Amino acid sequence: MASADWTPDSIAHALPSADMRMEFLRQLNTTPLSGLAALGEKWVKVVTDLQSAVERGRALHIFQQQHDGQLPAEYTDVTELIVESRAA
Numbered sequence: 001m002a003s004a005d006w007t008p009d010s011i012a013h014a015l016p017s018a019d020m021r022m023e024f025l026r027q028l029n030t031t032p033l034s035g036l037a038a039l040g041e042k043w044v045k046v047v048t049d050l051q052s053a054v055e056r057g058r059a060l061h062i063f064q065q066q067h068d069g070q071l072p073a074e075y076t077d078v079t080e081l082i083v084e085s086r087a088a
Contacts, residue, residue, distance in 0.1 A: 006040060006044050008024075008025075008028055008040070011024060011040070011043050011044060011047060012024055012025060014047040014050075014051075015043075015046075015047065015050075016050060020046075024043050027039055027043075060072070060075075
């Protein structure tokens, strides 16, 4: 969605949790009119960043399904490091 196409309603509906929606609406209702454009841009970035993270997660999941659960070479599996740090 182009930046100019976003509305407060579309931003609120794109947020994944009730808490995030409430925070957005609280900020929307308490921001002076002069700051509404900046507030909208901030929340559009939040939404688009979340959407990008979801797409990366889906792509990673598909990769793992196709490669017996292995991570792509550019990822570092830190599972062993976590287990070791908890054991220490």
